[in-house]
Amino acid sequence: MPYKPNYADYSRAPQGWHDEPFEYVFSFQNSGTGPASVQQLSFFNNPLQFDPDADFFLRGIAILVDVGPLTVEPATDLITFDMRLRDSFGRPLDNGFIPMAAYATSPSALTAATFFQVPGSPEATPWYPELYCPANSAMMADFQAEFAVVGVPWFYSFHLYFQGIKRFQNEDCKPGSTSTSSATSKSSAWFEGKAA
Numbered sequence: 106m107p108y109k110p111n112y113a114d115y116s117r118a119p120q121g122w123h124d125e126p127f128e129y130v131f132s133f134q135n136s137g138t139g140p141a142s143v144q145q146l147s148f149f150n151n152p153l154q155f156d157p158d159a160d161f162f163l164r165g166i167a168i169l170v171d172v173g174p175l176t177v178e179p180a181t182d183l184i185t186f187d188m189r190l191r192d193s194f195g196r197p198l199d200n201g202f203i204p205m206a207a208y209a210t211s212p213s214a215l216t217a218a219t220f221f222q223v224p225g226s227p228e229a230t231p232w233y234p235e236l237y238c239p240a241n242s243a244m245m246a247d248f249q250a251e252f253a254v255v256g257v258p259w260f261y262s263f264h265l266y267f268q269g270i271k272r273f274q275n276e277d278c279k280p281g282s283t284s285t286s287s288a289t290s291k292s293s294a295w296f297e298g299k300a301a
Contacts, residue, residue: 111233116162121275127161129153129267133248136260146250146259153244153267163236164269165229168208170262185252188265191245198236202249205263229268
């Protein structure tokens with residue numbers, strides 16, 4: 106059987122429509138003092154709101170951490186999280202929580218070091234099949250800490266990237282149209298399903 110890349114099964118814009126690469130960025134930050142339990146570090150039911158201008162097709166996910174999410178004296182430990190995405194009806198998209206390292210900025214090395222800041226947008230882990238997200242809809246994200254921490258204080262700050270395309274009707278982008286596209290200007294063969 107001949108090889109068929111996953112992107113070949115991505116949907117194509119029908120006649121009268123066109124796709125534009127787009128990236129959503131959702132940011133999360135928290136801090137505290139004193140020992141923290143798994144329950145205190147975990148946070149659930151975080152809404153991920155999509156724009157009302159066009160449907161979005163999710164094709165890749167990345168996680169980027171601003172700084173190493175560390176506890177400090179008397180102990181120094183990474184605060185490690187697992188993630189679970191749910192649709193707008195609350196139904197999980199995975200059987201369980203997925204370690205955030207699976208969506209690290211470098212899929213070739215799934216260690217904590219791959220989370221650290223790199224120039225430009227992070228390299229996404231492909232999501233297949235693509236996930237259709239209607240305009241003005243929302244998903245939910247749950248983050249579960251893998252273990253408690255004893256150091257004080259503690260802090261973390263990270264960003265969840267959804268990379269894919271928005272699908273517009275052609276007339277929405279004609280001169281004089283009252284509709285505007287907020288899509289980014291980046292151009293990527295991978296986003297458009299043309300990667301070799």
